[in-house]
Amino acid sequence: MPTIANNLKQINARMRHAEQIYHRAENSVQLLAVSKTKPTCAIVSAYQAGQRNFGENYVQEALNKQRELGAFDITWHFIGAIQSNKTKVLATHFDWIHCVESLKIAQRLSSQRPDFLSPLNICVQVNISHEDTKSGIKLDELDDLITEISSLPNIALRGVMAIPAPEIDFAMQREPYRKLVAAVKTLNNINLNTFSFGMSDDLEAAISEGSTLVRIGTALFGSRNYD
Numbered sequence: 324m325p326t327i328a329n330n331l332k333q334i335n336a337r338m339r340h341a342e343q344i345y346h347r348a349e350n351s352v353q354l355l356a357v358s359k360t361k362p363t364c365a366i367v368s369a370y371q372a373g374q375r376n377f378g379e380n381y382v383q384e385a386l387n388k389q390r391e392l393g394a395f396d397i398t399w400h401f402i403g404a405i406q407s408n409k410t411k412v413l414a415t416h417f418d419w420i421h422c423v424e425s426l427k428i429a430q431r432l433s434s435q436r437p438d439f440l441s442p443l444n445i446c447v448q449v450n451i452s453h454e455d456t457k458s459g460i461k462l463d464e465l466d467d468l469i470t471e472i473s474s475l476p477n478i479a480l481r482g483v484m485a486i487p488a489p490e491i492d493f494a495m496q497r498e499p500y501r502k503l504v505a506a507v508k509t510l511n512n513i514n515l516n517t518f519s520f521g522m523s524d525d526l527e528a529a530i531s532e533g534s535t536l537v538r539i540g541t542a543l544f545g546s547r548n549y550d
């Protein structure tokens with residue numbers, strides 16, 4: 324069996340196991356395959372093994388792959404940093420945008436979403452590790468921002484995404500996710516049903532705290548040469 328198909332099987336087994344031991348409903352966590360820097364043939368291998376959701380970080384790289392894979396039934400997620408001069412192409416070529424961190428960007432995505440497409444799914448990125456260098460809004464800004472974004476016509480606000488500082492200790496990995504989920508629950512917004520967090524090294528911790536979408540690159544496609 325090819326390596327990517329094997330890796331996919333193992334990751335899905337890890338996810339199902341984590342759902343079980345942390346009392347999550349079976350299949351309540353989905354896998355987003357992060358294919359940045361990887362060739363189109365790697366996406367095809369994962370696709371042939373059943374994977375349908377793919378995440379890309381770089382606009383031009385993603386567009387090239389989408390062009391090659393036009394006939395494939397793929398749901399495309401943009402998980403990179405958003406430059407405001409790229410919102411039109413993002414609104415046109417993606418199904419999901421994960422790193423929205425300002426009303427201005429959300430407004431542009433809404434107004435530039437083509438009419439013939441369904442509303443663009445977005446997640447607001449929250450900075451839960453309080454590192455100055457990491458992007459994302461602060462937890463106490465979340466309430467206001469989601470209220471404003473909720474009123475945009477061509478946006479389906481789905482939830483939150485986070486990239487916490489890497490930790491090795493399991494309890495430390497869980498902590499920021501626990502805080503984020505607790506904060507979202509206080510907002511009482513039933514439309515926020517997506518928790519986009521957990522990567523190759525902390526997917527169990529993420530699932531234990533309520534992740535619904537883990538974004539996995541390295542464990543599926545192998546290590547990257549550049550990021």
Ligand SMILES: *Cc1c(COP(=O)(O)O)cnc(C)c1O
Pocket residue numbers: 357359380402403486522523524538539540541542
């Ligand atoms: C690259 C990337 C991932 C995948 O990380 P791995 O550690 O390779 O699983 C997940 N999320 C985002 C936003 C990324 O940029």
